[in-house]
Amino acid sequence: MRKLTKFGIEFVPQEAYWKTVFYSIQSERRGFDYLWITDHFNNRNVYATLAAIAIYTNRIKMGPGVTNPFLSHPVVTAQAVASINEMAPGRTVCGIGAGDATTLRMLGVAPQKVLTSVKEATEIIRRLTAGENVEMKGAFSVAGAKLNFKVKERIPIYVGAQGPKMLALAGAIGDGVLINASSPMDIQLALNHVRGGASEVGRKMDAIDVTAYTSFSVDEDEKNAIEAACSVVAFIVAGSPQEILERHGIPQADAQSIRDALGRKEWGRAFSSVTQEMLSAFSICGTPDMCSEKISTLLKLGVTQFVAGSPIGPNVRKSIDTIGERILPGLK
């Protein structure tokens, strides 16, 4: 069975709530299928943001992209997505993963048993939102938990993944996988792990919404699109392990130079040190035609949902319009 291509967009709720809602209304109108809202303790709360979006939209699906089981107990996450589903019935999804190491570290949280925790959290959220009474003793202790209200629709759970083991786990248990990568090479490698995980438990890839969760920037002027992408790519390069940098032919010294500049808050120097190789490895950016071609390549690999993640473009409002007018019609 041929799968229809779906398009998602990611927003970071770091500014006044109404801006994220504004962009969400616009994204729905422009034909996006999914909204993913990031979950970091130092931004606006993901579920408060989703609640506001749910009220102002009618069709688009939405969920945390992604939450983690280390800051929010999975029972609380289940309660939260079930509540959002009451406001957006049949439109709620839940993305869960290992969490952002930097922000977790700020809270003194050192994730232990990451794979087991994500696996068990997924099971707890799935069973609670299905109306079950959950008892579990593992990474989480749940002694007879049940929601006091019924969730009418099934809430699909997407596993956010980058490393081989988490990707395989996503293939084994996820309704979808959110692959945190932008280049065809990384997506292809990731897909191999997802397939391996799915195959181990006898699942077919048709059952999994394979999502490329990319760093994206589009503008009619290529230079503007690149300039916007550089700030995000600089942080990705700085946080990437050596193995991934080597895979893309990025010298360790270049990455270290960006790390040092970011550490000293020399933003201009850090962003101007981003090379074309780095942009190609860690983002999809350029004119609408350039972006369409790159997205097309990912879809041919087996990606079933494409997510335009931060920064989206130099002017987010205009970039959402550009995607809706110039990119989606050719790919949907």
Next chain:
Amino acid sequence: MTMEEIAQSIPEEKLEDAWKVLVDLLLTSSKANLIPVEMSKAILSHWQCGTLNSRAGVQQLLEAAVYAEPEKAVGLLSAKLMLPGLAEMLARIERR
């Protein structure tokens, strides 16, 4: 002069440019959290209903702009929308 009167004075053919210029000013402003919640809700309602480019929608945007970016709003009315007279009126409201 009131904000409603300023909005009424914007020529019909300038409304489309006006809402885009003002909404971009607000969306890119780091002071957007200064906008009262009732005002932000009114903007979202207009946006949801597709009436942000109406006279009433532009009036909401102007009111919000005076809260978040008064000087820039006056400058944009004058420079980008070529409405120096209205910019002067807006500046007087801002000073009040």
